[in-house]
Amino acid sequence: MNAIMAKFDIDATEQQRSQSWEGFSxxxxxxxxNRLMEYRIKKSWADPWGRKLTITVLLVIAAGFAYLAGASAGLW
Structure with a gap:
């Protein structure tokens, strides 16, 4: 075997290694x-005012979609 390794082979290997770890980071x-967001959602849901606000916002959004669906179906 040839014991001489060109420098470009080493550079290419190091560059490939650093690129593969970027995806993992x-x-x-x-x-x-995601864990931070999950913690925030759980903490907000534990708060009574946060829970009421969340339910209210979701109900308003659902009512808006129901209105638009009913209007497109010709119900009103």
Missing amino acids: ELDQAIRD
Whole structure:
């Protein structure tokens, strides 16, 4: 075997290695963000005012969709 390794082979390997780990760091960040969002949702739901506000907003959105669906179906 040839024991001589050109420098461009080493550089290409290091560059490929760093590119492959970039995806894992983005995935790790997304997991952390998702956990933070889940914590915020649970904390907001535990608060009585936050729960009432969430339910109210969801009901308003559902009523808007129901109105639009009824209007497109010709109910009113």
